[in-house]
Amino acid sequence: MTKEIHLAKQKRRNQKIAFGLFQFTSYAVVGLLFVILAFIVIKGIGVISWEFISEMPKEGMTKGGIFPAIVGTLCLVFGSMIFAFPVGVLAAIYMNEYVKDGWMKKIIKQMTNNLAGVPSIVFGLFGMALFVNKLEFGDSLLAGSLTLGLLVLPVVIRTTEESLKSVDDTFRQASLGLGASKWQTTSKVVFPIAFPNIITGLILSIGRVSGETAPILFTVAAYFLPKLPTSIFDQAMALPYHLYVISTSGTNIEASREMAYGTALILIIIVLISNLLANALRKYFGKKVKMN
C-alpha cells in the first residue's frame, strides 16, 4: 500500500516537473520574441525621425534617411500584389468552386505546395534568368515585382481557398435554389462573404513581400541610388536589402550601425502592423459572419 502511494506521489512529482518545464519553454519562446523586438525598438527608436524617413541617404549611407528604400519597398509591394492578388484569387476560386475532386485538383494542390516550399534564393535565381536576362527587363521594378509576386502566389491561393471553404454550403445551395447560375452564386454570394478573409490574406502577403531580400538581390535592388524610381524599368532601393547592405558591407559599418537599427525598426513596424491588422480583421469579420 505504501509503495503505491509512493508511486503515485512520484508520478505527480514527475508530472509537475515536466509541466513546469513545458510552461517555462513556451514562455521562453514568447520571451524571445519580446527580446528581439525590444532590442531593435530600444536601439532604433532614437534614430527614427521625420528626417530619417523622408530624406536621401548621405555620406556613404551613414547619415541622412532611408526615403528611397521605403518608396522602393512600397513600389515592390504594390507591383507584386497587382500581379499575385488577382491571379491567386482567381486560381483559388476556380479550384474551390469549379474543379471537382480528382487527380487534376491533386496535382495543382501538390504544385502549389511545392512552389511554397521553394527557397526564396531560388526564386531570385529564377527571376534573374527569366525576367532580367531572358525577357530583358534588366534589373528593374518590373522584374522584382514579378519575382516577388510568384513567391507569394501560394500564400494568396492558400488563404483565399481557406476563406472560400469557410463559407457555409447552405449559402451556395440557397442561391442555386433561387435560380442563380454558378457564376452568379460565386460572384454575388460566395465571394462577398469570403472577401474579408481574402483581404486578410492580402495583408499577410504584403508583410511577407516587404521583408523578402533574397529574391530582389539580383532582380531589382540597388546598393545606393539617391533618386526615386521613375518607371517600372528602373532599379530601386528596398528596405530589407538596404538593411543587409549597411549592416554587412557598407562603406563604414560601424558608422552606419545607427542607420541599420533604424531601418530594422521600420521594417519590423511594417511587418508587425500588417500581421496585427490581419489578425484583428480576422477576428472582427469572424464574429460578423457568424452573426449573419
Place this chain on the structure above:
Amino acid sequence: MLSSAATSITVVLIVFFLFIEGAGVFSKKPIEEGFLLAVHASNPINKLEPSQVKDIFDQKITNWKQLGGKNEPIVLFRTEDITEFYSEEELGENFEYFPAKIDEYVSKTPGVIAFFSDKYKAKDFHGKELEINKIKIFEFLSGEEWFPTAQPIAQMGVKALIYGTLWVSFGAILLALPIGLAAAIYLSEIAKKRTRNILKPLIELLAGIPSVVYGFFGLVVIVPLIQSVFGLPVGETGLAGSIVLAIMALPTIITISEDAMRTTPRAMKEASLALGASHWQTIYKVVIPYSASGITAGAILGIGRAIGETMAVLMVTGNAAIMPHTLLAPLRTIPATIAAELGEAANGGLHYQSLFALGCILFLITFCINMLVELVTNRGSHKKH
C-alpha cells in the same frame, strides 16, 4: 482556369530555367573563356582532367612521368612570367611581340605547361594546345574545393557547401525540436484556452519577422555572444547560424505539431485518464504517439526552411568555403554562396552557371523534403482511418 495553373507553370518554368543554366557547367571546359593551356609539341600528353591541371599548378605534380608522359620536370608558365625571360624592348612597347615570344619560349622548353590568353597565341603556334575534360557531375558533387574563379582551372566542388548547409540545418533542428515540442505540448494539452489564445499568435508573429532582421539581430547580438562565450577569434560561426535558424524554425515546428496534437480524439485521452494514467502519462503514451506523423512533418518542414534560408545565414556564418569540422568555425551554405557570388559572376559564364547548378541542388533537396512531408502526413492519416 489559366490562373489556377499559374503555380504549376511557375514550378515547371523554375525547373526549366534552373536546369538549363545549371547544366551548362557540365558542357563547358572549366577554364576561363579566352584562355588556353599549351605544352611543348613533343609532349605525348593531349588531354588532362581538371583536377590534374590543378595539381600541376599547385605543384603537387611536378613531373610529366606522374601523368604517364616522359620523364621531364614540369615547368609552369603564366603570361606574366614572360618578363623573366625577355626584356621589355624584346616584347615591344604595346606587347606586340608577346605571341612570338611566348611561342619561342614554349618551343624551347620541353617540360613546359603554359597558361595564357587566346590573343597571345601566335598564328603559327609551335606548341600543342591541351584539351581539358569537362567537369563531371560526380566531381562536382564530391569535390571539396569551391573556387569558381580560380586560375587556371575553376574549382567547383560543392561537397563543402552541401555539408555546411546540412550541418547548420541539423544544428538548428537539434536546438529547435525539443524546445518546439515542449511548447507545442504545453499549448495544446496543458495551457488554459485563454493563455493559448494569447501565446499562439505571439509565437506566430516570430514567423513574420523578416529573415534579414533575424540576420541583423544575429550579427549584433548572437555573434559577439558566441565569440566571448567560447573565446573564439571570430564569432561568425556555424553555431551562430544554427541558433538564428532555430529561432526561425520554432514557429513552424510549434504550429504544425500543436495542430497535430489537437487532432487527438477526446475519447482516446479520456479512456487513458479513466484507466488511471496521469495527465503526463496520457500525453506521452497517447497524444504524442497519435500525432507522431504530424510532429515529424513539422520537424521535416523546419529542416526544409532552414536549408533554404539565405539572408540570416549569409550574415552570421562567416562564409568560409571549407569542409566543416566543427560548428564553432565559419562555414558556408549553398543559399549563402548563391547570394554572395551571383552579383559578381559574369552573365552566362561558367561561374554564373555553377551557381545555377547550386540552385538546382537546393531545389532538389527542398523538393524531396516536401514530398517526404506529403508522404508522412498521408501515411499518418491512413493509419487513423
